[in-house]
Amino acid sequence: MNIFGVGLPEITVILVLALLIFGPKKLPELGKQLGKTLKSLKKASNEFQNEIEQVINEPEKENLPKSTEINSANGLDQVTKEPEEKDLS
Secondary structure, eight states: OEETTEEHHHHHHHHHHHHHHHOTTTHHHHHHHHHHHHHHHHHHHHHHHHHHHHHHHHHHHHTSOHHHHHHHHTTOOSOOOOOOOOOOO
16 A cells, blocks of 8 residues: 555554644544545545646637537537529520
């Protein structure tokens, strides 16, 4: 088990030091606060990643031809053609 380059022996030493410094009554409260902080950081990271993906995909919409943009704005998916003139002679 290797988390952020820290193995199981190092995590054990850190937990023992935290127990000695903060005491057994304060340690669960600190763990709960650490969990909330990590959860909010993960949520912010996911939101940031979604915004980056939206910005990356946005230029693809700008590269569409003008006629397609006009028709898609009107709700039409196909490019309209002008009617052909028939020769009545």
